Amino acid sequence: MKIKQAINLTAISAAVLALSFSTGCRPETAGSVSVGDAASKVYVAPGQHDEFYNIVSGGFNGQMSVVGLPSGRVLKILPVFSAHPENGYGYTEESKPMLNTAHGFVPWDDLHHIAISTTNGEHDARWAFGNANNTPRIARVDLTSFETVEILEIPNSAGNHSSPFITENTEYVVASTRFSVPVGTDEENDVPIETYKENFKGTVSFIKVGDKGDMSIAFQLVTPGVNFDLARAGKGKSHGWFFFSTYNTEQAHTLLEVNASQRDKDFIMAVNWKKAEEYIKAGKGKTVKAKYAHNKLDHDTHMATSTIMEEVLQLDPKELKDIIYFIPCPKSPHGTDVDPSGEYIVGSGKLAALIPVFSFTKLMEAIDNQDFEGEYDGFPIVRYESALHGVVEKPGLGPLHTEFDGRGNAYTSMFVSSEVVKWSIETLEVLDRQPTFYSVGHLSIPGGPTAKPHGKYLVAYNKITKDRYLPTGPELAHSAQLFDISGDKMQLLLDFPTIGEPHYAEAFPAHLIKDKQVKIYKIEDNKHPYVTKGPGEAKVVRDGNKVHVYMTSIRSHFGPDNIEGVKVGDEVYFHVTNLEQDWDIPHGFAIKGANTAELLIMPGATQTLKWTPDRPGIFPFYCTDFCSALHQEMQGYLRVSPANSTVALKYSVGDTEED
Amino acid sequence: MKIKQAINLTAISAAVLALSFSTGCRPETAGSVSVGDAASKVYVAPGQHDEFYNIVSGGFNGQMSVVGLPSGRVLKILPVFSAHPENGYGYTEESKPMLNTAHGFVPWDDLHHIAISTTNGEHDARWAFGNANNTPRIARVDLTSFETVEILEIPNSAGNHSSPFITENTEYVVASTRFSVPVGTDEENDVPIETYKENFKGTVSFIKVGDKGDMSIAFQLVTPGVNFDLARAGKGKSHGWFFFSTYNTEQAHTLLEVNASQRDKDFIMAVNWKKAEEYIKAGKGKTVKAKYAHNKLDHDTHMATSTIMEEVLQLDPKELKDIIYFIPCPKSPHGTDVDPSGEYIVGSGKLAALIPVFSFTKLMEAIDNQDFEGEYDGFPIVRYESALHGVVEKPGLGPLHTEFDGRGNAYTSMFVSSEVVKWSIETLEVLDRQPTFYSVGHLSIPGGPTAKPHGKYLVAYNKITKDRYLPTGPELAHSAQLFDISGDKMQLLLDFPTIGEPHYAEAFPAHLIKDKQVKIYKIEDNKHPYVTKGPGEAKVVRDGNKVHVYMTSIRSHFGPDNIEGVKVGDEVYFHVTNLEQDWDIPHGFAIKGANTAELLIMPGATQTLKWTPDRPGIFPFYCTDFCSALHQEMQGYLRVSPANSTVALKYSVGDTEED
Structure with a gap:
């Protein structure tokens, strides 16, 4: 069913159009100001x-x-x-x-x-x-x-x-x-x-x-x-x-x-x-x-x-x-x-x-x-x-x-x-x-x-x-x-x-706020439940089908940077803490496969990307924000195995522990 | 299991940090150019x-x-x-x-x-x-x-x-x-x-x-x-x-x-x-x-x-x-x-x-x-x-x-x-x-x-x-x-x-392309399967649980602008054609409820927003791009009724047909 209207819309539209759009033929006048x-x-x-x-x-x-x-x-x-x-x-x-x-x-x-x-x-x-x-x-x-x-x-x-x-x-x-x-x-x-x-x-x-x-x-x-x-x-x-x-x-x-x-x-x-x-x-x-x-x-x-x-x-x-x-x-x-x-x-x-x-x-x-x-x-x-x-x-x-x-x-x-x-x-x-x-x-x-x-x-x-x-x-x-x-x-x-x-x-006026800006988040004040406050605390923890990656990022390393034992169907949470305490040194985090967006993590903050892998394979991750001369080296690999795999959880932090 | 590394990362990171970030204390020199x-x-x-x-x-x-x-x-x-x-x-x-x-x-x-x-x-x-x-x-x-x-x-x-x-x-x-x-x-x-x-x-x-x-x-x-x-x-x-x-x-x-x-x-x-x-x-x-x-x-x-x-x-x-x-x-x-x-x-x-x-x-x-x-x-x-x-x-x-x-x-x-x-x-x-x-x-x-x-x-x-x-x-x-x-x-x-x-x-150099720019899409060349080439062709068609809205937009009107008879669970497709044929007159389309993004439709083009309403009610829609003096009037209403409702499909186009 179509409700009919007795109003001639075409005529009205034309009038409104003429009213609402009188541009294009105006002479170019920039006031009396000189270009210089x-x-x-x-x-x-x-x-x-x-x-x-x-x-x-x-x-x-x-x-x-x-x-x-x-x-x-x-x-x-x-x-x-x-x-x-x-x-x-x-x-x-x-x-x-x-x-x-x-x-x-x-x-x-x-x-x-x-x-x-x-x-x-x-x-x-x-x-x-x-x-x-x-x-x-x-x-x-x-x-x-x-x-x-x-x-x-x-x-x-x-x-x-x-x-x-x-x-x-x-x-x-x-x-x-x-x-x-x-x-x-x-x-x-x-x-x-x-x-x-x-x-x-x-x-x-x-x-x-x-x-x-x-x-x-x-x-x-x-x-x-x-x-x-x-x-x-x-x-x-x-x-x-x-x-x-x-x-x-x-x-x-x-x-x-x-x-x-x-x-x-x-x-x-x-x-x-x-x-x-x-x-x-x-x-x-x-x-x-x-x-x-x-x-x-x-x-x-x-x-x-x-x-x-x-x-x-x-x-x-x-x-x-x-x-x-x-x-x-x-x-x-x-x-x-x-x-x-x-x-x-x-x-x-x-x-x-x-x-x-x-x-x-x-x-x-x-x-x-x-x-x-x-x-x-x-x-x-x-x-x-x-x-x-x-x-x-x-x-x-x-x-x-x-x-x-x-x-x-x-x-x-x-x-x-x-x-x-x-x-x-x-x-x-x-x-x-x-x-x-x-x-x-x-x-x-x-x-x-x-x-x-x-x-x-x-x-x-x-x-x-x-x-x-x-x-x-x-x-x-x-x-x-x-x-x-x-x-x-x-x-x-x-x-x-x-x-x-x-x-x-x-x-x-800029003076109202320019000296009040937050430049970093203090890492000691970070109360995120999955914060990792140093490379030594980085770890990967399985909790049923949830895998929590406690990850640090600092020029030019993610810890951990090699992770195995994740399985298809796991819910993987990458909790990435940026350990930098210097203004304008964010790090990014992206991983192939988990491709809805990246993390961009400000100094001292923790951000989390959730991903449920749907297939096995090797998935590289990397820093997406050009952070240092070795930014291109700031990468790692996640191995995902089939749901029924027996590959054990294993990760490499690259920290200072002794052999 | 944690793979231990014999490398002292802290020392290396410090060295790389020093190498990669030598900014901040540099004197401000803008070359020999004068500001003017x-x-x-x-x-x-x-x-x-x-x-x-x-x-x-x-x-x-x-x-x-x-x-x-x-x-x-x-x-x-x-x-x-x-x-x-x-x-x-x-x-x-x-x-x-x-x-x-x-x-x-x-x-x-x-x-x-x-x-x-x-x-x-x-x-x-x-x-x-x-x-x-x-x-x-x-x-x-x-x-x-x-x-x-x-x-x-x-x-x-x-x-x-x-x-x-x-x-x-x-x-x-x-x-x-x-x-x-x-x-x-x-x-x-x-x-x-x-x-x-x-x-x-x-x-x-x-x-x-x-x-x-x-x-x-x-x-x-x-x-x-x-x-x-x-x-x-x-x-x-x-x-x-x-x-x-x-x-x-x-x-x-x-x-x-x-x-x-x-x-x-x-x-x-x-x-x-x-x-x-x-x-x-x-x-x-x-x-x-x-x-x-x-x-x-x-x-x-x-x-x-x-x-x-x-x-x-x-x-x-x-x-x-x-x-x-x-x-x-x-x-x-x-x-x-x-x-x-x-x-x-x-x-x-x-x-x-x-x-x-x-x-x-x-x-x-x-x-x-x-x-x-x-x-x-x-x-x-x-x-x-x-x-x-x-x-x-x-x-x-x-x-x-x-x-x-x-x-x-x-x-x-x-x-x-x-x-x-x-x-x-x-x-x-x-x-x-x-x-x-x-x-x-x-x-x-x-x-x-x-x-x-x-x-x-x-x-x-x-x-x-x-x-x-x-x-x-x-x-x-x-x-x-x-x-x-x-x-x-x-x-x-x-x-x-x-x-x-x-x-x-x-x-x-700009001259390579500035005169080759597409400014509008010709409406007569629009071969979109759900194009609506004039207000008289606007309509709403039900096909099982799919509802196709053939909608036109032109200053300052959507046709149809009142729609009833859509039900919870229907897949509603708003196929909106912008009838304008003038450069830089896009129209937008948004509807309350279907809130993932808007449509922004260039002159002569058709764009489609899909929405499956999850609740009954009245959902206004409107043009999101300030298009004319009567832009704020460019709006309409969709009524969504419960899945078992008997409200019939009904719409008002506001065209030139006689009563």
Whole structure:
């Protein structure tokens, strides 16, 4: 059976296409900057360091990239939600639990937004948070080791896009659903899609962040069944409030490109989370069953554990009044960005040709005065004009996202008209505009979303690349562009390609963390249950059909390096400890046959590769990371015999024992 | 049982450590170049293109990177041997067979060397070949689409390191084993490791490359059980010969860092492959059983297929004389590099303090005169002095690899003394030396290994990074350094980080391929069996427990976008066709639940995600690549009902049909 639609999609698609893609024929203008000037501004001489860390989401690769600014160099690809054959993340026994969910192992996701931790609204750069869209999760990366140390699954959510955004002191990370869905048990959720308005709900989860970064879902708000897009916390005078952009307030479930673009205005949803906290303290929350995984990397063993949680605390904001207010915002808003003072909230309707700027002071007055223009699904709608500070007129077409320079200026990306527009927060006057190549999504200014921006550079993350680099077939890297924004006019300095889709990024001054980096793990602190702390302790132990290889690696030797007596069907665990205690001397480990990934073992750490041999033979193993002049000699052999073989367990350590 | 060793490993390790790591205290000298000069030399202004493509191996990530020179920008990560969640390589039904082997699916490997195809010894840049070390394979990348289009497994090999190197007209790609192993059936290979000298053999495979690039193993030479490291084909006057570096000619199987460093000289193995061809033509080959996979991407369907081959043709060079000669070379040689003329063969003993340069003319004379100094495992050893052109004295410590500038100069990387040394091929005089930060492995000069180098730049791929960039925890990007070699003295221009381990790379002028790039796949040429060529053809078809979704994607809609009647346990195939016919408008596809990776579908192509739902509910799907102003609206819902449900198959296409 095929449901027929009376809408002429072809015509609509053509119109949207024309609207959404006006690139390619734009004249090449790099601002007024001279080439030599730009070259010297982005050049970081050999041996010198970049000025800013730029933590960039990888979009559909599920990772983060660490980029140096102003050079645009990719300093690291940091695995978060996707298995990473490069260093064994998601393949080692230690890291596998990190990618567990309530429905099993999930080794891929789509990471869109970065939130760098803040204190008093300013970057403290202790942690970087990232969201998984597809299987809703929030990850926390420790910025002293650049490792993913925690992943928390979000129940009752689907398309965790409006995440992670944080409050002024990193009290909370929020995660809201993009796709409203039924939020009952699996069986209850089997409903006709056409019952959307009746059965589909949104949720917003407030995740408490502890002093050491540990996350837990404090409470979850159940909302009308809209799509949540982006969010920002209040700060300064608006601390205690959170602002979420919504679209599809039409509650369509098919042909959204048409049916979710019907209303002239959708909403910014303002949430009084301090009030919600009061209700929680007063015992107004309701515990509901909900299965979700909570995964952590243990500090001492460096092993991940996964715990399946069973329930979540929900608040019903419809019953508990004065938590949620809707502010009308044209038109399918994407960004909702709060200026450094906390007074101004910038809405960016992606199909709009103006930018509304709301005043927190006026919003509070309107709420106090009950200056409402109606209700949406039972919640008060604040009168648009009453909350409005003013409108930026003719900024361009398709505003998406706004960052700030700390000097009273805002910078908004214009997807449809492919440009960055600078305007004054106070006067709402457009001050400058520069084209981007091509369609620009999010922007990043170091400290740009915080109370203390460092308004020196702006990076535009563009969605269409085409001819910006040497071509590489049909699939091209996405493109970023670096602008100098220290003067009155923006100056385009550099095009640089990125990894995955650079959806959003934050940047902060390098001095915040560069001297706090972990360089090695102390071997004496290694509490891994299968650590081998010296060549003399290397051994091979059989335990039924499990074989544990306690292996050491140090330039240029594995101990043991000859192993016999392993049989087809045995579960072989290679627990490899890197004995080096020197920065940047990792060792790798790979063995022919066990070919899902390698181990890449940092100094002082232990990593484990599990392999169940399926055939007899001689299987060489070797170090995969060029570690020394004798790296090529850093190898060994494993002999695997048939299951019924009588070959005894035997190994050669090559240690200092006497004959 | 533990085999005891009488060797004091601790003392040896300390000595090797001291030898292999003399970095960190070197003074910072960037040559005589001024910062402004270097900045302008590496700066590629927005809208401008790099001058050279640099195809860089990713080492332990199993991929290649495409880097632009002189900017050092990473233009693409190109998946070859490792599954790549970013674009679904290794996860889609179309690409999975590409990673098949005779022993099943192998989604990771360690890619070390790049060979760009040549004609008459010069880069034609039709294809890039890469090797998989751990599960021996050779891949071919089409440089008009930057896609991996063929992977051939190599039987009777382990640690396929001495690969892929090509002959002057890309007649052959060679692949030789690093780890000698028993080369019989699985059962025959179950032998004690201590029988190495008796049972372990090396192999060198000559892979024929057809006019369209198709690979097939022409023949395999069985050699003494040594380790092969690197290789180069002759060219010009030495066309018809191939030169392989060997180490562990001691045939040790344990403690190789000691036991394989005993001999003062190992060998360069010279192979007369024209003679081998004659023997093959004369029917002297012997067909042996050998299982290996041969995988190809079909041009019309864009689907990979995998064929398991059953036999391989072997030549026994010991029986068939005058194929193999050994040339003594100090000490554990790594590189064996042939100069642009084909006359000089440079041996690089990684523990040596000199560089021997052999003369092809003298080698031929020595062979003609039977000027031998003995035999190695039955093969003649050419007298060292007779083949020697001369020696570069005191070049530094630990020569690894040499490239050429086409102006009579050679550049050798010195791992142990961390420098690049320039010397004259004719006079063997050292002309210049520049430090590298830090331990340098391979080098790349555009065209450097060919008959026509473009001696403008040299890139040093360094193995220890430490403090070169802003620190990123214990795990750091590997570092490359770009030198200007157009003048008498090398000038360090730029440090740039790389992806994975940049083991080796080749570079060539961009004009060779930049105008030949595939930008889209023509939808009318799409012969995928489940292609959907327009929204009107979109449908959902049940075939037993298989459900085929014929889906279209075009800005900003999936057709169908609502699907019901799928049941728990069904095998659901989402065959998504991207209808766009515009460059750089991919669409992505992900669905909650089917979370192994996404699809990333290039314009005109069809890609398939398979999912077997394990629970009922509503599962949203969406486009993962920001494609248009209404990208966030490009979504749909799948309803999954219990296995015993009576919900009928039903879908909404949203097409132009009338009610």
